[in-house]
Amino acid sequence: MTAGAHxxxxxxxxxxxxxxxxxxxxxxxxxxxxxxxxxxxxxxxxLLVGGLALSLAVLARRSWVRPTRREWLLLAVCGVSWFxxxxxxxxxxxxxxxxxxxxxxxxxxxxxxxxxxxALLGEGFPKPLLAGTGIGFAGAVLIGFSTAGAGSRFDLTGxxxxxxxxxxxTIGVLAQKPVLRRLPAxxxxxxACVIGAVACLPWAGGLVDALGTAPAxxxxxxxxxxxxxxxLAFGTWAYALSRMDAGRLxxxxxxxxxxxxxxxxxxxxxxxPAAALLGGVCALTGVAxxxxxxxxxxxxxxxxxxxxxxxxxTLP
Numbered sequence: 543m544t545a546g547a548h549x550x551x552x553x554x555x556x557x558x559x560x561x562x563x564x565x566x567x568x569x570x571x572x573x574x575x576x577x578x579x580x581x582x583x584x585x586x587x588x589l590l591v592g593g594l595a596l597s598l599a600v601l602a603r604r605s606w607v608r609p610t611r612r613e614w615l616l617l618a619v620c621g622v623s624w625f626x627x628x629x630x631x632x633x634x635x636x637x638x639x640x641x642x643x644x645x646x647x648x649x650x651x652x653x654x655x656x657x658x659x660x661a662l663l664g665e666g667f668p669k670p671l672l673a674g675t676g677i678g679f680a681g682a683v684l685i686g687f688s689t690a691g692a693g694s695r696f697d698l699t700g701x702x703x704x705x706x707x708x709x710x711x712t713i714g715v716l717a718q719k720p721v722l723r724r725l726p727a728x729x730x731x732x733x734a735c736v737i738g739a740v741a742c743l744p745w746a747g748g749l750v751d752a753l754g755t756a757p758a759x760x761x762x763x764x765x766x767x768x769x770x771x772x773x774l775a776f777g778t779w780a781y782a783l784s785r786m787d788a789g790r791l792x793x794x795x796x797x798x799x800x801x802x803x804x805x806x807x808x809x810x811x812x813x814x815p816a817a818a819l820l821g822g823v824c825a826l827t828g829v830a831x832x833x834x835x836x837x838x839x840x841x842x843x844x845x846x847x848x849x850x851x852x853x854x855x856t857l858p
Contacts, residue, residue, distance in 0.1 A: 557778035559792045566801035568771035573641040576762035578640040578756040581633035584743030589739035591768025598733035617650040624714020625738025631707040640812040642803035646822035647704035652792035654712040659788040665857025678828025684821030727780035796826045
């Protein structure tokens, strides 16, 4: 591996690590500040802050690549589904589920991404991916039922909202990946974030009302969600996605639930039920197995000269 390739690989790894850590913190922050805003207004506030920060960054770089009509369509799909619907669904889910359990459920997304990328982006269907899919979904089902109280439909509704978030995350990644082949990662993130904010404008009135009554720590938490898990982390995700397969990058986010539980324990005093932890282990095992390629083969030894004459080589 050349020094340049090693350096590029290190930058991608750092970008993925920043993304995973920031997204884990988002589950905790949403759980903490969500009650002061509500699902829709919090999503809008987060996206407005993130969109403003990203727009300033794009202006500072003074570079803009004009998207084609097809790219605008893909950006709209990414913005509405991943930035808009995903955030509203996740915020609503965390009114019913603790932060760690929500993170575990949402993170069946990497399996959906790997399957969809194999079908639509030409990344293939390795056997471990298919096996991991079954294990991952079994874990998601176990988490969903373990977090539902007896006769309670609200916890099941929260689990369903997390699954909706996972699906819209997948749709967003599938729309984002082709656009990143030509457009800069920062520009793609900025456009999608602004489109997501526009999609959430119906909650503008609720956001204004919430800002008038929310305590200062809750407002600061909403600003944090816009600056770090949105502007920074979605930007580092796009940077990494432009340089590696969607399935391979998606699997790195299996660390999010673990980090979320570790953060939520001291900050929120929350731990998922024991069965949910078991389901999380199943889900994360499935994600890891889905991208396992088996043991590496030893490199072939030097070719032994043969006394037999060879056929002359011809050009194709």
